[in-house]
Amino acid sequence: MRKQIRKYELSGREPLTHAGFIDGAFVAGNGGAFDVLDPSDESHVAQVIGLSPDQVESAIAAARRAFDSGAWSGLTMQERGAAMMRFADSMAARADRLKELAVREAGCPVSSTVMGAQVASPLRMAREIVDLFLRLPEVEDNPLPLHERVNAHFAVQSVTRWSPIGVVTAISAYNVPFYTALWKVVPALMAGNTVILRPNPLTPLSSLVFAEAAEEAGLPKGVFNLVIEQGVDGAQALTSDPRVDMVSFTGSSTVGVEVAKQAATTLKRLVLELGGKSAQIYLPDSVDRAAMAAMSVCTSHAGQGCVLGTRVFVPQESKAEVLEAMAKLLSGVKIGPARDPASQLGPVISAGQRARCEHFVAAAVAGGGRVVCGGKRPEGLEKGYFFEPTVLDLPDNTNPAAQEEIFGPVVSVIGYRDLDHAVEMANDSRFGLSGWIHGKDKVKALEVGRKIRSGTVNVNGALMSSHASSGGIKMSGLGRERGVEGLREFQIMTTLNIGG
Structure with a gap:
């Protein structure tokens, strides 16, 4: 018994x-x-x-x-x-x-x-x-x-x-x-x-x-x-x-x-x-999907996931429209206690982790970046370790917010000249845990995915399975x-x- x-x-x-x-x-x-x-x-x-x-x-x-x-x-x-x-x-x-x-x-x-x-x-x-x-x-x-x-x-x-x-x-x-x-x-x-x-x-x-x-x-x-x-x-x-x-x-x-x-x-x-600082590369034919990257990262346990694609690479000429669409999507996110079924974005784990988010937002701005939305503690929530869903407009991949794992609801958007430039920046990281490629041209998307140096690469889809292994390279x-x-x-x- x-x-x-x-x-x-x-x-x-x-x-x-x-x-x-x-x-x-x-x-x-x-x-x-x-x-x-x-x-x-x-x-x-x-x-x-x-x-x-x-x-x-x-x-x-x-x-x-x-x-x-x-x-x-x-x-x-x-x-x-x-x-x-x-x-x-x-x-x-x-x-x-x-x-x-x-x-x-x-x-x-x-x-x-x-x-x-x-x-x-x-x-x-x-x-x-x-x-x-x-x-x-x-x-x-x-x-x-x-x-x-x-x-x-x-x-x-x-x-x-x-x-x-x-x-x-x-x-x-x-x-x-x-x-x-x-x-x-x-x-x-x-x-x-x-x-x-x-x-x-x-x-x-x-x-x-x-x-x-x-x-x-x-x-x-x-x-x-x-x-x-x-x-x-x-x-x-x-x-x-x-x-x-x-x-x-x-x-x-x-x-x-x-x-x-x-x-x-x-x-x-x-x-x-x-840790990870995973890249998401959006091919020119899939720019319309890029705005959802910010939503998915920020509302996935307040960005506290090592495989999340927190560096978003889009064509330079499309960057402004992507940033605008991201800010619009995140403006309606419900921030609140984890126990509330209506909450889409809960807290980070601790006051120290919230301070880490604040630190890297400030470092991003000091390095030439711009806060498109969020970037601070939300109003009206005096208790709890909450941080607003945040989108950063970064001038390049050398910015501290693009190089360090933040582990919070913070997404960095970087423009690329061409796909070779996107791949170069994606691989310019001390991490190598995961990567994401989005493209309606499946052949081209796979071609780009094969160039990414990472333990896992997701091309137009991902899975979490007992039957498929994962792991990191470099500092991941x-x-x-x-x-x-x-x-x-x-x-x-x-x-x-x-x-x-």
Whole structure:
């Protein structure tokens, strides 16, 4: 019989009774206390007493013991798959809870299309990950030519064997916290690894769902562990401890660099999904579509998405009409609390993130740019971390607003002379996470898309699928998530040669 689903009452006044899940048990934190705030009105969602460094050390030790015991890694893929389907069912039973938390701790508008990425998509993908793994071969023949397989001295068979990597640290982001955590936790577990999840302190509450699911699904002790903390001491231990074999991190490029440095001393496997400054190129035959770029970016969780196309390139001669159309579209956007179904644009995550938006608007103007619309805090919303949907008219791609990730409802529009010029500017970035090409001439659009240097390029369409991987180049990261390539990241590839 399944255990009863826990109900957590988050009054905002009483601390959570636990802030971790270690070695199969929920634990109360012994570390620093911090508040989880609702970015829509700055009210308290919960008070959390985080885990101490000693408790983080206990989580690492538990994960190491659990992996080395073989209680999980020694199971067949089918046996793990059965347990992970129970795990997925337990998470799905908490869909309403996850939606509530996406609104309250992450500030995602309840009516936003991004709500699908917050809850429905990851819940669906949890089961798809299991199915994908069950279809993957654990042993594959290496394509040796016949003269290497058989010679005068012996015959040899060469195969590739896929096996678990060990202890995995999973560090998730604040914008879509459940989604970014799930694409670390579920494939890592399904591969046979043990996991320590460390959520972002701004949005830690949805991570409790993983712990509840691990308990209900009957995962062996220490296979899944959860660490919620106030600062970064635990995260640094999780990325540097020699007992950890792999780190999967989603977050800013700045922090990603530090994670890579910490992991370097023990040469851990790294998957880093970092920042982006994605370009959208509108071919001359599709200028009429460009105005919607500002609407889609700004109303997608207040622009808090690393793959969003925040640099919009249009023909120079059409730039004025595009800017005018963008301003007209955004003038009617309803800004308000995430819980209000009428809100199209909710808050950014924190006061610091709102200040970052203000900083880059000012930097854009100082660099020769112009604020077409927005650029400040909206009137009438004294509480909450709101920022107006903003369109910047930039003279060129060297402007600070074109070069740095802002992570807010801010779109930069830049004119190009010809398509070669557009491609040159699109690739003139230290990031390379995603790219967008729009053109009614599909052949020409594809031709342009093939010239973009980015981990993902979307030509007249995009998708978010378990079956297609994504990942960044340059300062946008290392490795892949999703797809077969993303699953294999959590495994060791061994070449096994057998002679006779």
